[in-house]
Amino acid sequence: MIHDVQPNATVARLLLGGQLEQLREMRGLTLKQVAGTLYVSVSKLSRIERGRHRAVVEEVARLADFYEARGQDLEQLMEWARTAQGRGDYHSFTDVADAAARDYLDVEAVGLSAVYTPQVFPAVLRTQHYAAVLLGPMNPEEVARRLWLLGLRQRRFFQIRRAPVRVLLSEAALTSRVGGPEVMAEQRQRLLHAPVQVRVLPAHCAARSPAAAGFAVAVLGGGRLTLAARNRDDGRLWLDPDRKGRAAAQFGELWQAAADLRTYC
Structure with missing residues (x-):
């Protein structure tokens, strides 16, 4: 038995945001610090992490690079980012x-x-x-x-x-x-x-x-x-x-x- 299947666009957006938040916190960074370095608003970054804003693939790539995501972690982030560009099932x-x-x-x-x-x-x-x-x-x-x-x-x-x-x-x-x-x-x-x-x-x-x-x-x-x-x-x-x-x-x-x-x- 499994709890979920291949994520739809909404689920991918939420998973992506949660993982980006985890990567930021693992590096001891605040939203304000990341936003200031990457020239993005704090509110936008917060909405991305909470899955309430659909980040474009290029934005996710910049964040992943900033957090030094590599290998499978990077591949998973980018897969979610691409899936999240679609529409939800409803x-x-x-x-x-x-x-x-x-x-x-x-x-x-x-x-x-x-x-x-x-x-x-x-x-x-x-x-x-x-x-x-x-x-x-x-x-x-x-x-x-x-x-x-x-x-x-x-x-x-x-x-x-x-x-x-x-x-x-x-x-x-x-x-x-x-x-x-x-x-x-x-x-x-x-x-x-x-x-x-x-x-x-x-x-x-x-x-x-x-x-x-x-x-x-x-x-x-x-x-x-x-x-x-x-x-x-x-x-x-x-x-x-x-x-x-x-x-x-x-x-x-x-x-x-x-x-x-x-x-x-």
């Missing part, structure tokens, strides 16, 4: 997903490792009926578009061989009445038969959890880069490096406090 969905959301979808497909959703079922496991209820009143064409995207997202997610993804639900999500009894019964059956590991966090544990909005952890490049995805205060989904493994550790603690799904179903 570039045609700008009408229903912003740039940050599309980045997450590209990462989810190949690297999702764990996800905690305290209020609802995670998107990759939702039935069409359950998802439609969550969308609420909306233009029928937009509903159809979003449900089509959901189906595509789920197909890509389950087509890739991976280590089993851990899905953590709150008791509230499992016992909610979204769409009524029939919709929830169908949704629980989907969950029971999905090729993922599922546990349920009891209500008293979820109430004490600092992760009120939920989060996801993704592992890319065979462990080279771990990312955490969270919804920020403005409602936007954002990917950030999981520095010091804090998100992964937090998920591990919640996972240990949870019970097997079949205890509830």
